[in-house]
Amino acid sequence: MLLLTLVTSLPSWMLLFGSFLIYWIIKIVYRIWFHPLAHVPGPKIAAATHLYHFYHNAFNKGQFVPYILPGLHEKYGRVVRFSPDEVDVHDVDVIQSFYAHKFAFKKDAKFWDAFGIPRSSGLLYDYSEWRPRRNLLNPMFSKQSINTATNSVIYPMIEKFINRLQEFADSNKVLPMDGALYCLTVDIITEYTCGKAWGFLSEPGMDSAKLQSVRWLTAGSPYSIEFPWLKKVVLRLHKTFPKLNLGGYSVTRRAAVETVEHALALNAGNSQKVNSKPKYILDALLNPDHSKNFPTLGFDDLLDEAMMLFAGGTDTTAHMVLFSIWRLCIDPDTRKKVTADVRTLVRGSDGRFIVAEVEQLPYLSAFIKEMLRCYYGAIGRTPRLVPAGGITVPSTGTFLPAGTRLSTAFISYHTDPDLFVEPHLFRPERWIGAPGKALEKWLLSFGKGERICLGINLAYREMYLLLAELVTRFEIEPYQTTAKDMEMIDQLAVAPRGRFKVLLKSKEL
Numbered sequence: 001m002l003l004l005t006l007v008t009s010l011p012s013w014m015l016l017f018g019s020f021l022i023y024w025i026i027k028i029v030y031r032i033w034f035h036p037l038a039h040v041p042g043p044k045i046a047a048a049t050h051l052y053h054f055y056h057n058a059f060n061k062g063q064f065v066p067y068i069l070p071g072l073h074e075k076y077g078r079v080v081r082f083s084p085d086e087v088d089v090h091d092v093d094v095i096q097s098f099y100a101h102k103f104a105f106k107k108d109a110k111f112w113d114a115f116g117i118p119r120s121s122g123l124l125y126d127y128s129e130w131r132p133r134r135n136l137l138n139p140m141f142s143k144q145s146i147n148t149a150t151n152s153v154i155y156p157m158i159e160k161f162i163n164r165l166q167e168f169a170d171s172n173k174v175l176p177m178d179g180a181l182y183c184l185t186v187d188i189i190t191e192y193t194c195g196k197a198w199g200f201l202s203e204p205g206m207d208s209a210k211l212q213s214v215r216w217l218t219a220g221s222p223y224s225i226e227f228p229w230l231k232k233v234v235l236r237l238h239k240t241f242p243k244l245n246l247g248g249y250s251v252t253r254r255a256a257v258e259t260v261e262h263a264l265a266l267n268a269g270n271s272q273k274v275n276s277k278p279k280y281i282l283d284a285l286l287n288p289d290h291s292k293n294f295p296t297l298g299f300d301d302l303l304d305e306a307m308m309l310f311a312g313g314t315d316t317t318a319h320m321v322l323f324s325i326w327r328l329c330i331d332p333d334t335r336k337k338v339t340a341d342v343r344t345l346v347r348g349s350d351g352r353f354i355v356a357e358v359e360q361l362p363y364l365s366a367f368i369k370e371m372l373r374c375y376y377g378a379i380g381r382t383p384r385l386v387p388a389g390g391i392t393v394p395s396t397g398t399f400l401p402a403g404t405r406l407s408t409a410f411i412s413y414h415t416d417p418d419l420f421v422e423p424h425l426f427r428p429e430r431w432i433g434a435p436g437k438a439l440e441k442w443l444l445s446f447g448k449g450e451r452i453c454l455g456i457n458l459a460y461r462e463m464y465l466l467l468a469e470l471v472t473r474f475e476i477e478p479y480q481t482t483a484k485d486m487e488m489i490d491q492l493a494v495a496p497r498g499r500f501k502v503l504l505k506s507k508e509l
């Protein structure tokens with residue numbers, strides 16, 4: 001009675017604050033001791049609040065996966081609870097089920113919806129909806145189609161890129177290599193999507209703020225992941241006020257709307273196209289072959305798919321090439337071997353390499369694989385949900401109930417000494433010959449299984465040709481760029497902490 005009188009006599013702000021405090025105390029106690037994941041090892045602070053992960057991932061700029069997670073696995077073992085509702089597992093059996101047929105482990109909508117492209121192939125959660133979409137897209141990313149696109153889009157863009165670099169070399173001007181590679185990958189994917197490149201390679205300095213527009217998915221990922229509602233608000237605002245500038249996401253969305261409208265106008269009334277081989281991705285999407293059960297896509301599907309391609313096909317490859325160039329700058333022995341390997345090739349009369357020959361080069365191939373192993377490509381978590389019935393992690397016997405958000409960050413596997421001998425050494429030679437072939441199973445950079453990266457053939461093509469061209473044409477020297485600048489951070493795709501600028505000198509061909 002006395003207590004009740006005391007409570008009712010308190011000012012209302014104090015009552016509100018007190019209730020808030022009690023609510024959080026109960027919630028934290030529940031999360032640490034009574035939650036279905038309470039038995040999973042990990043720091044208590046991480047079990048208590050999402051702020052732990054937020055601090056390392058968003059506030060501290062994408063540091064969680066590369067710098068904190070490995071330490072957590074070392075301390076707590078192969079299964080670690082790093083947020084109230086998420087665990088990371090380092091177990092070779094679990095990762096194989098993770099990519100099993102027909103999505104036993106579905107992508108977690110709470111995580112992926114944060115990117116604001118729910119109708120894209122990368123984010124469709126239901127197998128029955130995703131499979132036909134992927135069937136429709138796959139032919140444009142087959143080896144054969146990428147060979148055709150190499151002549152019509154990829155090599156011409158690389159030549160344009162080389163010409164731009166030559167300007168910087170001739171005038172001894174500092175080149176923002178990060179910006180330049182980004183311009184190239186944007187122009188390749190936008191040209192291949194709709195036949196109309198965004199023209200970033202023509203930007204005078206290849207370094208303007210405009211370049212950042214496509215980066216909402218990667219650079220913005222630490223924030224969208226922590227505050228998924230933010231993207232829903234932006235999406236709603238964008239739909240209501242299409243002209244409002246809401247950062248990179250809305251810039252890309254507006255550009256994607258124009259792209260899709262342009263493609264729709266070109267394709268209007270053109271029902272003959274089904275029988276001709278589409279040149280651009282949107283042509284293929286707009287003219288589905290119904291005899292193969294390909295779906296008809298609506299405007300939102302096309303828009304989100306275009307955005308997925310613009311975002312998925314740019315930072316990923318650009319950053320892998322960026323780190324490769326850095327590696328070649330700081331590691332003269334590897335640089336000599338890669339250059340000597342490429343120098344065994346003879347260019348054709350058009351000045352180009354023969355693609356099939358470049359991709360057969362043993363040392364360049366080994367170098368690219370070792371880069372993907374050590375720099376991960378997609379470094380971020382790509383979480384799935386544990387299916388009905390839960391799972392028991394074989395290596396530890398830990399039970400994870402249905403609905404647990406499960407990550408299997410590649411970093412644990414790529415640095416596992418049971419899978420890669422002396423994993424912390426950068427050694428391309430490990431990929432040569434039969435032993436190297438056997439290791440490929442554990443190169444996870446593009447994911448695995450049915451949902452493996454759609455753009456894998458395009459990404460490899462860009463990496464091979466760019467590196468072959470760069471090592472034979474230029475001497476590259478970092479300019480005011482330190483090892484600290486080139487430390488990896490997690491922006492879903494691997495990214496450098498700082499800028500990578502260079503000075504170029506032409507080489508004799």
Ligand code: HEM
Pocket residue numbers: 121122123134189308309310312313314316317320376377378382383444445446447448451452453454455456458459
């Ligand atoms: C080095 C470059 C690249 C890396 C390391 C990479 C990595 C990945 C990974 C790991 C996934 C699977 C994510 C998951 O399982 O949750 C993925 C999916 C995807 N990637 Fe890539 N990617 C690269 C380049 C590209 C390119 C050039 C494109 C082309 C447009 C692309 C488009 C996609 C798409 C559309 C998906 C979703 C596939 C689906 O769910 O059906 N990626 N990528």
